[in-house]
Amino acid sequence: MNFRGRAHKYYDNIDTDVIIPARYLNTSDPNELAKHCLEDLDKEFVNKVQKGDILVAGRNFGCGSSREHAPIAIKACGVSCVVAKSFARIFYRNAINIGLPIVECPEAVDGIENGDEVEVDLVNGVIKNITKGKEFKAKPFPEFMQNIMKAGGLIEFVKGELKRDA
Amino acid sequence: MSKPMTMSQKILAYHAGKEYVEPGDLIFANVDLVLGNDVTTPVAIKEFEKIGVDKVFDKDKIAIVPDHFTPNKDIKSAQQCKMVREFAKKYDITNYFEVGEMGIEHALLPEKGLVVPGDLVIGADSHTCTYGALGSFSTGIGSTDMACAMATGKCWFKVPEAIKFVLYGRKTGWVSGKDIILHIIGMIGVDGALYKSMEYTGEGLKSLSMDDRFTIANMAIEAGAKNGIFEVDEKTIEYVKQHSTKPYKIFRADEDAEYSEVYKIDISKIKPTVAFPHLPENTRTIDEITEKIYIDQVVIGSCTNGRIEDLRIAAKILKGRKVKKGLRCIIFPATQNIYKQALKEGLIEIFIDAGCVVSTPTCGPCLGGHMGILAEGEKALATTNRNFVGRMGHPNSEVYLSSPAIAAASAVLGYIGSPEELGMKGDEE
Numbered sequence: 073m074n075f076r077g078r079a080h081k082y083y084d085n086i087d088t089d090v091i092i093p094a095r096y097l098n099t100s101d102p103n104e105l106a107k108h109c110l111e112d113l114d115k116e117f118v119n120k121v122q123k124g125d126i127l128v129a130g131r132n133f134g135c136g137s138s139r140e141h142a143p144i145a146i147k148a149c150g151v152s153c154v155v156a157k158s159f160a161r162i163f164y165r166n167a168i169n170i171g172l173p174i175v176e177c178p179e180a181v182d183g184i185e186n187g188d189e190v191e192v193d194l195v196n197g198v199i200k201n202i203t204k205g206k207e208f209k210a211k212p213f214p215e216f217m218q219n220i221m222k223a224g225g226l227i228e229f230v231k232g233e234l235k236r237d238a
Numbered sequence: 239m240s241k242p243m244t245m246s247q248k249i250l251a252y253h254a255g256k257e258y259v260e261p262g263d264l265i266f267a268n269v270d271l272v273l274g275n276d277v278t279t280p281v282a283i284k285e286f287e288k289i290g291v292d293k294v295f296d297k298d299k300i301a302i303v304p305d306h307f308t309p310n311k312d313i314k315s316a317q318q319c320k321m322v323r324e325f326a327k328k329y330d331i332t333n334y335f336e337v338g339e340m341g342i343e344h345a346l347l348p349e350k351g352l353v354v355p356g357d358l359v360i361g362a363d364s365h366t367c368t369y370g371a372l373g374s375f376s377t378g379i380g381s382t383d384m385a386c387a388m389a390t391g392k393c394w395f396k397v398p399e400a401i402k403f404v405l406y407g408r409k410t411g412w413v414s415g416k417d418i419i420l421h422i423i424g425m426i427g428v429d430g431a432l433y434k435s436m437e438y439t440g441e442g443l444k445s446l447s448m449d450d451r452f453t454i455a456n457m458a459i460e461a462g463a464k465n466g467i468f469e470v471d472e473k474t475i476e477y478v479k480q481h482s483t484k485p486y487k488i489f490r491a492d493e494d495a496e497y498s499e500v501y502k503i504d505i506s507k508i509k510p511t512v513a514f515p516h517l518p519e520n521t522r523t524i525d526e527i528t529e530k531i532y533i534d535q536v537v538i539g540s541c542t543n544g545r546i547e548d549l550r551i552a553a554k555i556l557k558g559r560k561v562k563k564g565l566r567c568i569i570f571p572a573t574q575n576i577y578k579q580a581l582k583e584g585l586i587e588i589f590i591d592a593g594c595v596v597s598t599p600t601c602g603p604c605l606g607g608h609m610g611i612l613a614e615g616e617k618a619l620a621t622t623n624r625n626f627v628g629r630m631g632h633p634n635s636e637v638y639l640s641s642p643a644i645a646a647a648s649a650v651l652g653y654i655g656s657p658e659e660l661g662m663k664g665d666e667e
Contacts, residue, residue: 094605098314112633132429138364140380166380216264
C-alpha cells in the first residue's frame with residue numbers, strides 16, 4: 073500500500089460541510105459528489121487535483137457529520153491518500169470502511185508544503201517528502217485496520233467473515 | 239477480579255461478551271439498535287446489497303427516519319426517500335417512520351422508547367451520541383458501518399479513553415443544557431475529546447432535566463468525542479418507564495476507573511453562552527458580547543433544541559411580544575408529539591402571534607437542507623449544533639449558536655441579546 077502524488081495542503085478542522093456541502097447530499101453518486109469536493113473551501117480544488125494526489129491537513133480533519141459522502145467524494149476525485157495531524161473519528165472509520173487510505177502524522181504535515189511531491193508507505197508508516205528530501209515516521213496502521221483495507225473495505229471484509237462462519 | 243472500568247468500557251465489554259476491555263482495544267460488539275436517515279441510508283442500502291444476504295439481522299432493531307430532506311424538497315431527495323421506503327418495506331423494518339408519524343431522529347427514538355440504559359446504539363448520523371443522556375453507549379458511524387450492522391448485528395469499535403466531567407452546583411437564571419455544553423466545548427475545544435468518551439457525573443446532574451441532558455449528550459461530537467454518557471439516576475429511570483417497556487441495564491463506572499482527564503465544573507457559575515462563527519468552540523458569554531450583532535434569521539429547533547422544554551422557554555419569552563420587523567424566526571418542534579403538546583399548551587399560537595413561522599419536524603435549515611437557507615452575507619442565530627462555513631446556506635453567511643432563551647430574546651431584539659434586556663428575570667426556582 074504505497075501512494076505517490078502532489079500534496080494539496082489545508083489547515084485545521086476541515087469539516088464535512090466544506091468537504092461536501094449538504095446541498096449536494098440529495099445524491100450518493102460518487103462522480104456527482106466528486107465534482108463538488110472541497111467546494112466551499114477551495115473552488116479550484118477539483119480542477120487542480122490529479123489522480124494519485126495526496127491531501128494534507130491539520131488537526132481534526134473531517135469533523136462534523138457522519139456523511140460517508142465526504143470520504144467518497146475525496147476518493148472519487150482522485151485523491152490516493154490523506155495525511156493529517158489528526159482525524160475526526162467518524163471520518164476516520166468511514167475512510168477505513170470504504171478503503172480510503174489515511175495516515176496521522178503531525179511532523180509530516182509540518183514538513184510538507186502545498187505542491188510538494190509526497191510518497192506514503194501505509195504498512196510501514198513511512199512518509200517521504202520527495203521534493204524536500206525529508207522522511208517522517210508515522211505509527212504503522214493497526215493490523216485490524218490493515219485487514220479491512222486489504223480486503224478492500226468493510227463490506228468485502230464482512231463478506232469474508234460471513235463465508236467463514238457459514 | 240477484573241480491572242476497574244468506566245461506563246463506556248462496561249457497556250462495550252458487555253456487548254462484546256468480554257469481562258474486561260481496555261482503551262485502545264479493537265473489538266466487534268453486538269448492537270441493540272442501528273439507525274439511519276434519508277441522507278445516510280441510501281448509501282447504506284447500496285452497500286448492504288453488495289454483502290449478498292437476503293435478510294436483515296433483526297427487523298425490530300433497525301430504525302430508519304427520513305428527516306433531513308422531508309417532506310421532500312426536490313426530485314432527487316424524493317428518489318432517495320423512495321429508495322429508503324422500499325427498502326424498509328422489503329425487509330419489513332418495524333421502526334420505519336414515515337412523514338406524519340416521524341420526527342427528528344434523535345428526539346424521536348428516545349420518545350418512542352427505542353433506547354434504554356445500557357444499550358449499545360449506532361447511528362449513521364453524527365448526533366447519535368444524544369442517547370448517552372439515557373446511560374446508553376451511542377455513537378455516530380457511517381453508511382458502510384450501518385450496512386454491515388444491518389446484515390450482521392455487529393460493529394467494530396476502538397474502546398475509548400474517557401474524560402470525566404463532575405458537575406456540581408445548580409444552574410441559575412436562563413442557563414440550560416445548551417449553555418453548559420457550549421461552555422464545555424469552549425473550554426476543551428472542538429477536538430478536546432477526540433476519540434474519547436465524555437462521562438457526566440456529580441450532584442449537579444440533579445438540576446438537569448432529561449431535555450438538558452439530551453442537549454449536552456447531543457453535542458459530544460462537537461468536541462470530537464465518540465460518545466457522551468450520563469450516570470443513570472431517578473430522573474433517567476422515570477423517563478424510561480414513561481416511554482419504554484424494554485428491559486434496561488444500569489452500568490456504573492467503578493470508583494477507581496481511569497480517566498485521561500477530570501474536570502470539576504460548578505454549573506452555578508455558567509452564564510448563557512453563544513458560539514461565534516465558524517466553530518462551536520468560539521464561545522463568548524452573553525455579557526462578553528458588548529457589540530450589537532444584528533441578525534437576519536433565528537432558528538429554534540433541531541435534534542439539539544427542538545424539545546418541549548425548548549419550545550416552552552421560547553414561548554415564555556415570545557408571549558405578547560413581536561419578532562423584530564425584517565427578521566425571520568423559524569420554529570421546528572422536533573417530533574409530531576412535541577408539536578401536538580405545544581399546540582395543547584398554546585405555544586404554537588404564541589409563536590404565530592409573535593410573527594414566527596412554525597414548521598413540521600425536519601432537520602432542514604440546521605444543515606442547509608431546506609426551510610430557511612441563508613443568502614450571501616446573512617447572519618443567523620440558531621439553537622442547532624454546528625456553525626461551520628456554509629452550514630445553513632451560502633458559504634459567505636454566518637451562524638451563531640445559542641440556547642432557545644437567547645434565540646427567542648434575540649428574535650425580538652433583532653440582535654444577539656438576553657431576555658434580561660426585555661426586562662425578564664431568569665427562573666431562580
